Amino acid sequence: MQSSAKTPDQYISELPEDRKEVMQKLRDVTLKNLPKGFEEQMSYGMLGYVVPHSIYPNGYHCNTKDPLPFFAIASQKNSINIYHMMVYSDKNLHDWFSSEYPKYCKSKLDMGKSCIRFKKIDDIPFELIGELLSKITVEQWISEYEKVLKK
Numbered sequence: 001m002q003s004s005a006k007t008p009d010q011y012i013s014e015l016p017e018d019r020k021e022v023m024q025k026l027r028d029v030t031l032k033n034l035p036k037g038f039e040e041q042m043s044y045g046m047l048g049y050v051v052p053h054s055i056y057p058n059g060y061h062c063n064t065k066d067p068l069p070f071f072a073i074a075s076q077k078n079s080i081n082i083y084h085m086m087v088y089s090d091k092n093l094h095d096w097f098s099s100e101y102p103k104y105c106k107s108k109l110d111m112g113k114s115c116i117r118f119k120k121i122d123d124i125p126f127e128l129i130g131e132l133l134s135k136i137t138v139e140q141w142i143s144e145y146e147k148v149l150k151k
Contacts (some may be wrong), residue, residue, distance in 0.1 A: 002045025011047060012078070018073045023047075023122045025082070026073050033130035037138030038070055046074035051138055061149060071133065079110075079117040082129060085134050088114035089148050097132055104128045112125050121140075 005011035012023050027047060031040065039052045043066075050067035053059055060066040066076035073084040087094050101109045110117040119122045 003042070003047070005042055007038055007042060008047050011042060012082045015075050019080070019121075022080060022124060023073065024076055025126060026082070026124065027128045029126045030071065030073065030133060033133040034071070035046055035134065035137045039067070041067075043069055045073060046072040051122050051142060055138060068142070068145060070136075076117075079119045080121060080124065081118070082116050083114050084116070084132060085143060086110075086144060089114070089144050093132075093135065097128075100131075101125065101130055114134070 003011050003014065005014055008027065012020055015023055018050060030049060034049055037051065037055055038049045041048050041050060043050060047070040048069060050069050052067050056068050058064060060068050070085050074081045087097055107120060107122050107123045110119065
């Protein structure tokens, strides 16, 4: 479910009532914990957090006109999803998150490559997501991205 919203506020305002509060809370946790340099925008129909061209002029290799994506939050049909690019590209971060998750949630971790799905909104580990976001700086993400690109 991609949104055509132009701003994060519009995105949240257009959500079903049962999703607005949790999506706003995820957004607040993200903005509070995301290291300096990342910027919030609408990206691919989701709330996106990117490295702007002012910091990384090369942009995203798939479309260099787009800033480098790092994190996103989306309200999908059957779940609320977060997308963290470094969890996909860094095994140590992936393993850390996977081992910490059971300390915060009773439900099984539903995770794809960079996608973490929450089918029960009461099971979203906001504190753990905040900690995950605070672990990676813009510089670390750019370095990892370039390393993976060169492979």
